[in-house]
Amino acid sequence: MSSNAPDTGPESFAFDAANAERAKKIMARYPQGRQASAVLALLDLAQRQSGGWLPRAAMDHVAKILDMAPIRVYEVATFYTMFNLKPVGKFHLQLCRTTPCWLRGSDALKQACEKKLGIGLKQVTPDGLFSMVEVECLGACVNAPVIQINDDFYEDLDPQRLEALLDALARGETAKIGSQTGRQGSAPEGGPQVLTGAKAGA
Amino acid sequence: MPKLTIDGQAIEVPGGITVLQACEMAGVEIPRFCYHERLSVAGNCRMCLVEMEKSPKPIASCAMPVAEGMVIKTDTPMVAKARRGVMEFLLINHPLDCPICDQGGECDLQDQAVAYGFDRSRFHENKRAVPDKDFGPLIKTSMTRCIHCTRCIRFSAEIAGVEELGATGRGEHLEIGTYVQKAISSELSGNLIDICPVGALLSKPYAFSARPWELVKTESIDVLDAVGSAIRVDSRGREVMRVLPRLNDEINEEWIADKTRFACDGLKRQRLDRPYVRVDGKLQPASWPEAFDAIASRLHGVAGNRIAAIAGDLADLESMLALKELATGLGSANLECRQDGAAIDATTRAGYIFNTTIQGIERADLCLLIGTNPRWEAPLINARLRKRFVTGGLRVAAVGGTPDLTFPVEALGGGPDTLREIAEGRHPFAERLKAAKNPMLILGQGAIARTDGAAVLALARQIADSCGLIREGWNGFNMLHSAAARVGGLDLGFLPGAGGRDLKAILEAAEQGAIDVVYLLGADEFPVSRLGKAFAIYQGHHGDAGAHRADVILPGAAYTEKNGTYVNTEGRVQQAKRAIFPPGEAREDWAILRALSERLGKPLPYDSLEQLRKRLFELKPHFAVLDDLQPAAWGAFGKAGATDAAPFRLPIENYYMTDPISRASETMAACSAAFVATDARKTGTHG
Numbered sequence: 080m081s082s083n084a085p086d087t088g089p090e091s092f093a094f095d096a097a098n099a100e101r102a103k104k105i106m107a108r109y110p111q112g113r114q115a116s117a118v119l120a121l122l123d124l125a126q127r128q129s130g131g132w133l134p135r136a137a138m139d140h141v142a143k144i145l146d147m148a149p150i151r152v153y154e155v156a157t158f159y160t161m162f163n164l165k166p167v168g169k170f171h172l173q174l175c176r177t178t179p180c181w182l183r184g185s186d187a188l189k190q191a192c193e194k195k196l197g198i199g200l201k202q203v204t205p206d207g208l209f210s211m212v213e214v215e216c217l218g219a220c221v222n223a224p225v226i227q228i229n230d231d232f233y234e235d236l237d238p239q240r241l242e243a244l245l246d247a248l249a250r251g252e253t254a255k256i257g258s259q260t261g262r263q264g265s266a267p268e269g270g271p272q273v274l275t276g277a278k279a280g281a
Numbered sequence: 282m283p284k285l286t287i288d289g290q291a292i293e294v295p296g297g298i299t300v301l302q303a304c305e306m307a308g309v310e311i312p313r314f315c316y317h318e319r320l321s322v323a324g325n326c327r328m329c330l331v332e333m334e335k336s337p338k339p340i341a342s343c344a345m346p347v348a349e350g351m352v353i354k355t356d357t358p359m360v361a362k363a364r365r366g367v368m369e370f371l372l373i374n375h376p377l378d379c380p381i382c383d384q385g386g387e388c389d390l391q392d393q394a395v396a397y398g399f400d401r402s403r404f405h406e407n408k409r410a411v412p413d414k415d416f417g418p419l420i421k422t423s424m425t426r427c428i429h430c431t432r433c434i435r436f437s438a439e440i441a442g443v444e445e446l447g448a449t450g451r452g453e454h455l456e457i458g459t460y461v462q463k464a465i466s467s468e469l470s471g472n473l474i475d476i477c478p479v480g481a482l483l484s485k486p487y488a489f490s491a492r493p494w495e496l497v498k499t500e501s502i503d504v505l506d507a508v509g510s511a512i513r514v515d516s517r518g519r520e521v522m523r524v525l526p527r528l529n530d531e532i533n534e535e536w537i538a539d540k541t542r543f544a545c546d547g548l549k550r551q552r553l554d555r556p557y558v559r560v561d562g563k564l565q566p567a568s569w570p571e572a573f574d575a576i577a578s579r580l581h582g583v584a585g586n587r588i589a590a591i592a593g594d595l596a597d598l599e600s601m602l603a604l605k606e607l608a609t610g611l612g613s614a615n616l617e618c619r620q621d622g623a624a625i626d627a628t629t630r631a632g633y634i635f636n637t638t639i640q641g642i643e644r645a646d647l648c649l650l651i652g653t654n655p656r657w658e659a660p661l662i663n664a665r666l667r668k669r670f671v672t673g674g675l676r677v678a679a680v681g682g683t684p685d686l687t688f689p690v691e692a693l694g695g696g697p698d699t700l701r702e703i704a705e706g707r708h709p710f711a712e713r714l715k716a717a718k719n720p721m722l723i724l725g726q727g728a729i730a731r732t733d734g735a736a737v738l739a740l741a742r743q744i745a746d747s748c749g750l751i752r753e754g755w756n757g758f759n760m761l762h763s764a765a766a767r768v769g770g771l772d773l774g775f776l777p778g779a780g781g782r783d784l785k786a787i788l789e790a791a792e793q794g795a796i797d798v799v800y801l802l803g804a805d806e807f808p809v810s811r812l813g814k815a816f817a818i819y820q821g822h823h824g825d826a827g828a829h830r831a832d833v834i835l836p837g838a839a840y841t842e843k844n845g846t847y848v849n850t851e852g853r854v855q856q857a858k859r860a861i862f863p864p865g866e867a868r869e870d871w872a873i874l875r876a877l878s879e880r881l882g883k884p885l886p887y888d889s890l891e892q893l894r895k896r897l898f899e900l901k902p903h904f905a906v907l908d909d910l911q912p913a914a915w916g917a918f919g920k921a922g923a924t925d926a927a928p929f930r931l932p933i934e935n936y937y938m939t940d941p942i943s944r945a946s947e948t949m950a951a952c953s954a955a956f957v958a959t960d961a962r963k964t965g966t967h968g
Contacts, residue, residue: 148445150445153461154447154460
């Protein structure tokens with residue numbers, strides 16, 4: 080992230096009523112004079128309100144209500160990769176590419192996305208629906224390969240299932256979260272293999 | 282007092298210090314980049330690693346507090362290897378561009394790489410490149426050279442008080458910058474260049490102009506404000522290349538203000554390098570004898586009381602004494618050194634100096650500012666106030682304008698009425714002053730350079746008396762001057778003599794034709810248009826307001842070109858040293874006056890600077906005590922009277938343009954455009 084990047088965001092930003100209320104509650108968790116501790120939570124609120132990314136005006140607003148120098152907020156926002164400093168799509172695809180997902184075909188998923196959406200990494204589709212980034216381990220290796228879309232995990236993907244998922248999202252349907260093969264939790268494929276006879280509490 | 286062993290040497294050190302400081306006390310040098318004794322500890326460069334007994338790995342000495350019985354080793358193979366390793370890491374992304382880097386020759390990284398580094402690199406991959414930042418007209422950046430010591434971030438947040446710099450991004454992508462595009466808005470920003478241990482932050486005006494080993498270094502003092510910061514003037518040939526701070530804990534610690542540092546290019550422009558005489562309304566170049574002849578013929582037969590002399594803000598004691606004695610010899614008592622018309626009462630020295638002293642600020646707990654903006658009038662005094670605010674919780678309140686001083690200031694009111702309430706104990710602030718342990722007030726020139734100035738001064742003294750600012754071992758009454766010559770002029774009595782006229786009267790008399798000749802010793806800061814038809818002799822170094830009005834110009838020397846004595850706002854007598862010679866036919870100022878006195882038939886009784894100084898010391902023995910302070914006795918001063926209700930005006934409108942040198946400086950002009958955008962006197966050329 081290079082500084083001095085042109086900011087395409089709005090001129091001004093303020094929390095809406097609901098978020099302002101939430102922000103107040105979050106700040107109240109910290110002792111008097113230590114409100115700056117709420118910076119991560121408030122930046123997250125601001126990112127959600129701004130459609131998945133943090134315009135500079137939003138960071139300035141957070142700095143103001145926490146009584147911090149704006150640069151201290153920029154430092155935090157640029158440090159954490161989950162704060163997006165450029166606009167993202169309505170569906171922000173976070174492709175896991177760490178070893179287990181890679182072994183299970185994350186490269187094919189990335190190619191499928193590129194082919195399907197016509198965008199590369201860190202790009203947004205012209206209709207503003209999809210954007211795509213690569214991320215490090217999402218911690219769902221058992222069901223690799225995994226893609227996180229906004230806050231939800233979609234697991235056990237292959238290119239066909241991913242295309243179907245993207246089509247469904249584009250149509251505005253709610254897609255099934257979690258394993259796309261019907262796996263129960265993180266259980267082995269085909270259902271539990273051990274302790275099948277035991278009954279709970281027995 | 283913990284006892285520890287450093288390289289086999291037993292030493293007892295004060296508790297609470299760090300191992301690095303203890304090593305320094307033991308005379309052991311520890312290399313470091315991020316550690317700076319006036320900044321908070323960061324501990325991120327790892328260069329100061331030392332071996333500590335019973336520790337499995339080397340420790341960062343800058344961040345490790347000393348403890349009883351510690352055994353520290355700095356000369357073991359382990360330490361040498363650790364330093365080599367750290368150095369190798371620091372140099373991984375540092376470009377090998379020392380030959381084109383301005384820091385070359387005075388670079389901590391370069392020096393320490395030679396002293397402690399590995400002799401080759403094992404890093405064969407591409408080095409990272411970082412886009413340069415635009416920090417305004419003073420600081421040039423080469424961010425690829427940055428080693429992320431964060432000294433600049435800590436300096437701007439802690440000392441300068443402007444939280445604008447930060448480290449954005451992470452890991453390989455970490456960058457130092459402001460994130461949003463902006464110049465560093467501090468009057469102390471030039472110090473970032475000094476504290477940067479590598480060539481990442483450099484002086485923009487000085488870029489690529491000299492190498493440190495070519496420069497002649499002259500230790501001198503600054504005269505562009507009344508603080509008298511210790512400076513080092515670096516010159517090459519007949520040119521001042523740059524000005525750097527020197528260490529003086531009593532005044533400037535190790536910082537200097539941007540005007541002090543960057544106005545030196547003004548010494549090369551608009552200079553008066555030969556005498557001029559006005560012929561038929563136009564200034565014509567002349568020789569010294571011709572200029573003296575013109576003065577002598579005009580002065581011939583003029584009565585002493587029709588002659589006046591005004592000393593400017595940059596005048597040294599020697600030339601003021603010479604001019605005073607010349608004017609007195611001609612029978613004139615119309616002397617004035619208060620160009621701004623400030624109603625200073627020179628009868629009591631304690632009434633016009635900074636009695637608390639700059640270092641004394643570090644004992645104060647409550648401060649009242651009256652008609653002053655210390656951030657612009659004396660940035661280093663402001664830095665001390667901030668230091669005291671940060672370390673000791675100093676509370677500051679102001680009467681008359683509360684600009685952003687980098688610490689909170691409570692606004693009490695606008696003008697003399699509020700002062701009167703405090704003085705008479707009707708204002709709640711009076712109680713707070715009385716209750717404070719070490720209360721102080723700072724009276725600015727903005728409060729007394731007005732028609733009711735004498736009464737305001739009396740009110741300030743009344744506050745000092747009634748609220749207990751004057752105590753055993755503590756004098757909280759301070760006048761803040763903005764002109765380097767002022768305290769010296771007042772000490773010397775460059776003031777109206779018996780029956781003499783002050784500035785207002787001189788100007789009125791000149792307008793009415795009652796004054797025929799005015800001698801301006803570098804005086805440019807008063808309305809020269811009000812000199813009427815008087816014959817003006819301007820002796821100075823720059824073609825500024827006074828020179829434009831002059832009928833005869835005598836080219837003098839700037840503060841870097843003469844050995845001159847100055848008295849700072851605290852009353853500290855200091856000597857500036859000559860770094861270069863004045864340009865062209867310009868001469869040292871006292872010598873010009875001595876030569877002119879000869880031509881006028883009233884020779885001054887000194888033929889050398891030594892003789893002149895001897896006379897100076899005879900007149901005022903305290904001038905002989907250099908660099909030290911003598912407490913001034915408290916007494917009565919000021920004249921109680923009616924005051925105007927008008928609020929105090931802050932004396933400086935534009936920090937970057939306050940004297941002939943800074944007005945001639947291109948760098949200062951660029952700063953005015955960048956930082957003083959709302960300047961009321963903005964001209965058409967500013968876009």
